[in-house]
Amino acid sequence: MGTLRDAMGYPLLRAGLIMLILALLISIAGFYRVDKSYSASGTLGEGMHYLGDDKFESEYLYHNRTLVLYSSNANLSLLQGTEMTNYTLVNREITLHPTERPVIYVFNGSVNYTYSATAVDYPYAVYSLFAFVLMLVGVVMAFLGYSQFLRDVKEGKK
Template structure:
């Protein structure tokens, strides 16, 4: 049986192994992550207010949200999905960590708010599809090259 160097003389086997290594590198690049931050602050009057950015909230993963509310005298409700929580703020500040994009309904008064959300983005994750295709083609080509090598060894050419 030949050595690895002899086996690399078969173009299909060599191309298949190169594709497999390339697929491994591309798929490893898909694990690269980038932190994203959204922040907003201001004063809210009476009525319903949707905090946050809809695009940011839906585009990125694993949100960590912080909402700081303060007022000298306001009644409000915080809506998160189907859960509603009522607050009365009289010269105080509260810090909340909502699990979803918050919606605030202010009954009376005005509320100062600071909303920040951090998330994770995987910008190279889409290339995993290319890595998968390379892996499939690489396996087929390496198998064909290895079959050629075995056939040559059996026939005594190697």
């Protein structure tokens, strides 16, 4: 009967197992996450204002947004997708957690704002495609090497 040491003598089986281990390590590296953040503050006059950064909002995942608005006397609307919410601020500060990139339309007055967003980035996730291909090739090679080993054991060569 053949042993594991005998089986590892077959180049196809050994190469297939090495590819499988390498594919596993590459796919584990894809779970490495990096927290990213963006913040802006300033004063908004009358008119429509798009807050946030286009690149940041579209490039990263799982946003957590916080918008703080303060005014001594202003009327404004907060647009999020198809939803519009009206606010009247008179010496008042409000803290909002928008689900999308906020758009603010100030009707009159000026509004001080602080906008911050945090997100998650997985910089090595793109290598998981390579790991998948490596895994497929490794499985095929390991299977061919194992079947060659079993054939040799059956014939009594090992």
